[in-house]
Amino acid sequence: MSFLSKKYSSMEAYTPGEQPRDKKYIKLNTNESPYPASPKALEAINANEVKDLRLYPDPTCSELRESIAKRYGVEKENVFVSNGSDDILNFFFLGFCDEEKTAVFPDITYGFYPVYCNLYGVKYREIPLRDDFSVGVEDYLDVKANVVIANPNAPTGKTISLDDIKRILESNRDYACLIDEAYVDFGTESATKLVGEYDNLLVVSTFSKSRSLAGGRLGFAIASREIIEGLEKIKYSTNPYSINRLTLLAGKAAIEDEEYFEECRQKIIETREYTTRELEKRGFKVIPSKANFVFAKLDSIDGGSLYLKLKEKGILVRHFKKERIKDYLRITIGKREEMEKLIETIDILAQEPMLLGEETI
């Protein structure tokens, strides 16, 4: 007998990117940074601090929140931190959505949003992206529901402007609007600067991508004091000590090291532009990306087959089976040499009759 509540018997959980251990891959499938975290973050995890793992972390995460607040020009009371941005998204759907406050988000976006809705019984409506995969701002005006938009969107890498976000915020003042900025640092303007103006705005972000701390588990949110208080209430009703002691230290050092951040960010942007150019030269359609990944397809082969061919050659990328995007691959931007290897591999595959490949996954 399973003992799990019957209401979850047909629920589909989220499937994270695979982490195979059968061999060493060039790993371009989960949007991690190819660069380690700031040297200052790595130094912050020293032997004395490791010894102190016997002690609970500060549940208020006071010092880290102060540093984040300073970086974004807000007050500590406008900052919430937790165990990865997924944790914060989870709190949002649990705490801020209900019978009256349903949710809307694009049909093509982070696949976890509908999972949360199903878990908590939150009704949701998926709004189709336009044909060019952009978010149609008119579709989100006066929707009488909480709005969730990833900017840039995943897995497309496309952005919406702050002016469009403002229009959405204006027309839904009684509803919360969550902007998921996991990938914002690779070339999009952050909505955090609108927080003072809109009490219904919740910006969620992460240290997993541009701060190279995916393994540390650290996400943050910036919003009005009232929204932050709501998130705190949910955290203190589920798991108050949610962040590892060492991660609190590493996160603080990482957010304070603007120079290193800028350096990594620029390298990734440059490598993205290189990758886009090289893929296009080879006939790929590449959606213009502002993230640390590109979303690309080749007309001559379906996404599932190309994914398999690349995996066979030791390169892991991400493929989604959803109808509208099943021809595409999401390819994380790694180091320049990793992307060169990807392009080389594509050139090798092009010489085989494989690009008419029959396998699918």
Next chain:
Amino acid sequence: MSFLSKKYSSMEAYTPGEQPRDKKYIKLNTNESPYPASPKALEAINANEVKDLRLYPDPTCSELRESIAKRYGVEKENVFVSNGSDDILNFFFLGFCDEEKTAVFPDITYGFYPVYCNLYGVKYREIPLRDDFSVGVEDYLDVKANVVIANPNAPTGKTISLDDIKRILESNRDYACLIDEAYVDFGTESATKLVGEYDNLLVVSTFSKSRSLAGGRLGFAIASREIIEGLEKIKYSTNPYSINRLTLLAGKAAIEDEEYFEECRQKIIETREYTTRELEKRGFKVIPSKANFVFAKLDSIDGGSLYLKLKEKGILVRHFKKERIKDYLRITIGKREEMEKLIETIDILAQEPMLLGEETI
């Protein structure tokens, strides 16, 4: 406007033990271990691993689960791990309790259980402990509800026997029974050995106390494959990468270092017996404890006043305002010298007219 769902407007969150930073205290208030984690656990967090924080952790936590399984003589499929045992308790109330499966637990126990129930709208019944603070096993037979019992119980430190747990499991075969073993390693027989026999048993435990990793955030559960699958489903529907990479390594090393574990455990048990004797000599009533804390009171002063007097003298203990236990203090067992300091301080206070103190908190 708060935007938090109206259903949470009167919800009371959990209050963790205070972590004041105004001065250096002897910290006997959150049941941390006074000893650092196993040297092998500390070594596991080396510079190379820290560099790899750029990568996500293994969401299946495969190697850690294997080590835990080996230690408890079960299969990996019987082991679940997550971000602290609070995280697992949270999953239990969210996933395994509902309209039909309500919950019962003692009136005096870990104060987080009713918080989870209120969060998820789970109906619960608090069953009064007997006058001597023991769990009356008859009260839990055939209750037609999920049963949650901490063994040893907190904050009393009292235990129930495996025979009693068996009776509860037998009489509630269609309901899950969660045994919270956060403090089991300080002298109680673990119910994990019953997992093969009872598919309705879920044992929850933690690395925060006997494994000295409170700051690492690591809890585990041992249960039937079906219950573990249910917990996995909830984890993959909320936050799949729930454990820090470094904690996965430290936890594995800690669970494999039986010798160091045994050494720390024995020291804490000895110090607990010392503390109990010394408190009793000074007129305290001390509940016989099998945990890494004692629950004690003095007739001449209320718990709140004594808590304040000790805090003034630099010693932090925990006081609960709940009616039945408001005269007691929960005192974590620290190092021998910390407990000697506690006793000394009590002797000093006894010379003041304070033990008739008027302050309350």
